[in-house]
Amino acid sequence: MAITDLGFWVAGADPGVFIVHIKRHMLVPVVHVNDCTMTGSSPKLIAAYKGKLHKWYALMDLRPVSWLLGIQVTHDHKMQAILLSQEAYIKTIITRFTLADAKPYSTPMVPSASYSKDDSPASANDAAQMRKVLYCKAIGSLMYALVTTQPDIMFTVSALLQFLENLGEAHWQAVKRVFHYLAGMHNVMLTYRGEQEDLHRYTDTDGAFQDHC
DSSP, rough: OOHHHOOOEOOOOOOTBBEEEEEEEEEEEETTEEEEEEEESSSHHHHHHHHHHHHHSSOOOOOSEEEEEEEEEEEEETTTTTEOHHHHHHHHHHTTTTTOOOOOOOOSSSSOOOOOOOGSSSSHHHHHTTSSHHHHHHHHHHHHHHTTOGGGGHHHHHHHHHSSSOOOOHHHHHHHHHHHHTTTTTOOOTEESSSOOOOOOOOTTTTTTSSSO
């Protein structure tokens, strides 16, 4: 593979991320199928390695990244920040599930709600009806949003992910609520800044809030 032949090594956290150290500088190309973006501490080295890669593959240089895998990338030089948005993607999936006129909710999940297998269908007829619901596709659409720009829906989607094989009406209504929440959050951007700030973490300490199926 050309990129490893140029001295890059695969990052342990992601097989699509490569790293190379050149004296005091570092280059990081990120590859997904036929899309690639590169960052690093030296613009000259970035340009040089683009040229080296171009000798192996015919590359189209789109200059500073503005869109990547459906994610809008905004560079705020004054704030020294990179902002990521999936506004277009979120509007698309809301429309796909006929929720374009959805009233925005302030939370992705009803406060104190708990979902379990007790919410699953009680009869074979009810189960057959629920199998017609596009639950798996809805969860899959939400998962792409949560792993890129919407980590705030992670707990809710993780809880509802348990019921792919035996979903009930309560689970489907809970999924639709997540779309309602995103309807009011679609233009909020995930912001990365160079400043170091304190990280606050919250957890359900008793471990018993959400039942498991």
